[in-house]
Amino acid sequence: MVESKHWASRLFVVLNYFILGFLALSCLIPLIHIFAISLSDSAAATGGLVVLWPVNFTLESYAYVARRAAFWHSMLVSVVRVLVGVGLNMVFCIVCAYPLSKEKDQFRFRTVYAWYFFLTMLVSGGLIPLYMVIRQTGLMGTFWALVIPGAVPVYNIILLLNFFRQTPRELEEAAIIDGAGQWRIMWQIFVPTSTAALATVALLSTVYHWNEWFNGILYMKTPDQYPLQSYLRTIVIDMKLTNMGANDWQALALVSDKTVKCAQIFLASLPILLAYPFLQRYFVKGMVLGSVKG
Amino acid sequence: MKKLSVFLALALALTMLASCCLAEEKPDPFGKYDEPVTVHFVRSTDDTLDANFFSQHPDKTMTDNLWCDLYRDTLNVIVDYDWIVKGGDEYDQKLNIALGVGDIPEFVNVNTLQLKQLAEADLIMPLEDIYDAYASDFTKKIMLDTGTSPFDAATINGHLYGLPNVDSTLMIADLLWVRTDWLEKLGLPIPTTMEEVLATAEAFAKADFDGNGVDDTVGMAIAKDLWGQLFSLRGFFNGFQSYPGIWVEDENGKLVYGSTLPGTKDALKTLHEMYEKGLIDPEFGVKDGGKVAEATTAGKCGLFYGAQWNSIYPLQSCVNLDKDAQWRAVSIVPATDQPLKAQTDVGTLHWTVVRKDVEHPEAVVKMFNVFIDKNWGPNNENGIYYAPLDSESIWKLSPVVPTNPNKNNDAFMVLEQYRKDGDESKVTGEAYSILQKLKAFESGSEDGFALWGWERIYGADGAYGVLIDYQNKGMLQDNLFVGAPTETMTSRMSTLEDLQDEVFTKIILGESDIDAFDKFVDDFNALGGKDITEEVNEWYASVK
DSSP: OHHHHHHHHHHHHHHHHHHHHHHHHHHHHHHHHHHHHHTSOHHHHHTTOOSSSOSSOOOHHHHHHHHOHHHHHHHHHHHHHHHHHHHHHHHHHHHHHHHHTSOTTTSTTHHHHHHHHHHHHHOOOOHHHHHHHHHHTTOTTSTHHHHSTTSSOHHHHHHHHHHHHHSOHHHHHHHHHTTOOHHHHIIIIIHHHTHHHHHHHHHHHHHHHHHOOHHHHHHOSSGGGOOHHHHHHHHHSOOOSTTOOTTTHHHHHHHTOHHHHHHHHHHHHHHHHHHHHHHHGGGOOOSSTTSSOO | OHHHHHHHHHHHHHHHHHHHHHHHSOOOTTOOOSSOEEEEEEEEEOHHHIIIIITTOTTOBTTBSHHHHHHHHHHOEEEEEEEEEESHHHHHHHHHHHHHTTOOOSEEEEOHHHHHHHHHTTOBOOOHHHHHHHSOHHHHHHHTTTOSHHHHTTEETTEEOOEEOOOOSGGGSOEEEEEHHHHHHHTOOOOOSHHHHHHHHHHHHHOOTTOOSSOOOBSSOOOTTSSSSEEESHHHHHTTTOOTTSEEEOTTSOEEEGGGSHHHHHHHHHHHHHHHTTOSOTTGGGOOHHHHHHHHHTTSBOEEEEOGGGGTTTHHHHHHHOTTOOEEEEOOOOSSSSOOOEEOOOOOOOEEEEBTTOSOTHHHHHHHHHHHHHHHSTTOOHHHHTOOTTOTTGGGGSSOOOOOTTHHHHHHHHHHHHHHHOOGGGOOHHHHHHHHHHHHHHTTOHHHHTTHHHHHHHSTTOHHHHHHHHHHTTOEEOOSOOSSOOHHHHHHHHHHHHHHHHHHHHHHTTSSOTTHHHHHHHHHIIIIIHHHHHHHHHHHHHHO
């Protein structure tokens, strides 16, 4: 009996390692592949000879990207967008989620408001109405068109709302007895005890703002306002060979430089990769643990 | 009665006054405005401009450069952009949304479908009178160099709604690209018939040139989008008197869809036989041009149909990787004893339209005049404004880009003459830029080797020679339907094209019997093709 259990658990461990290892590799290999191409000779890359190790190692593509002002400029736009966008997201998220997390006896129209927010997740105006709103509010062509339309992320609000509700009510009652108002309770009790949830929400909106590209193309006035992903989009997209103009091949010949493409993709994914470990430490749970004895 | 006659007299006097004033203001194609006129365009940009111009001139912008200076100095026209977007698809996407919300730019370059919608919504103005009055004689000549088709496509109910940014039709005809170093190794001639093409493909597929012992060479490369300008099937089908995707005359002088012609069946049958013999990559249905280009670069393929520029991309990478590789573009080959024709299509992709309330619509016609005159007129400064050696894409800085459709042919002819008599003084303009490239290549330097692709196009046995041969021998099959898309075409054509590609791919791969082609023709007609054919013929009768 002991033997078979031993055997089964060993199989479980082996399978576990195998499946998780496979998953990890399938995430890692594309990245390594792109990194290898970016360090290879252009002709070898175009010939599809590079797999996981650079062929004819060269740093030429990185030297080229370093000189490419457009790349760094859009990188800057993206960084500012993430800082401002995530900042706005967090503030709106917290101030919306906190009252909505209250019970009916504390906040009478809670359900009405919750539905009000929730409805926007189910139905949206669509592309054209949104474009009209952006245009008529004068956001068109400004940086704010990238951060204001998505400033209130309802999905994140619901996440945070549910987390707030798990915070013991006794904490709030204790604070009220000590004479704290709702603002103080929100900022000094709820926010510090919810770092895990806040980190999740921050990560979600960072990823959103870093990866979103369509708004950049749609709402910006000129390409030098593009955030990084809109910029990347214009260099990595496959050109359709069927409806090309007589002179489009020039762009094709230029864009086809795979090594430069890959260098830019790799550099673009670096910041978001680096963001994970820093947010990781907030995922430590148990902040609430020990705050209520009973 | 008296009142009426006074009124009539007054009206007459006014008319005379008006006509005398009009007579005084005879339209001047290059007339400079007294007050600055600002024209608002929207536009797309691309990497070639960034790489070839803006990177060398960081102080220049889209609205501050030599083309904008030229329009300001010669016409007193100030060019401004409401928005600029990067990429052609992105431009179409954004423009469609902007037009959808009624955000119509003053001047805008649109495709035929957008033009038709704008004209039908009565948002843009007819331009035929303005064009007649203000276009210079030279502009009118250049604009008609590919026939009236660019104008027909923009004419709705007898009114011209857009000025064609004309471009070459010849440049997109298919050629057969062959790896001549492989031919030499195997002692094969350059293929001139379909049988020889099949034999060459078979020999290439069987040979193991890289000596890796793996059977990994394909006979003839094709990509999943079948009719592109690279790894195409058009040239192959043309050998069977089949003209996929364009409209041609049948024996009764009626237009028919080229994909439904009987020759198509023979072409598909031959392709399936090639597939059976292992001459075609069984995975072609999922490989896009870029993927096939990788294989070609890596020396896995030595034969394919494509356009004249293919030597620059992707074949340049192939020779960079393998210095012994050599390619050459030759004429497509006949499979029957019928006359051989290579298909072309309207090269003009964009028409400049003018919003209804614009005060100076003629400004754009004057810009067309200036653009054409500066680049190809008798006193042109092509070497500065079109394609100077250090910044080849400079012409794209102009918001309107009507191209002299014959410019590349002319350049090739000039170079041919130079090769005969060695007189460099006659080599000017774009031909001069190209000659410098050819010389750099011939110098044997490493930088020069990067221009191998240019030599393959404009050199002595270059691709352009074959295209000019097509033209001189009357070997071109134009698309005979060049009007704005008809009603059923707008709603059905893309579905029908998808159906066609799916059926053709299945037949080649043997998933469907060859008789599936007959079913396709029936389906095509039943699903809207019949209506489209009727509409197309109605149009054809109206322009004949």
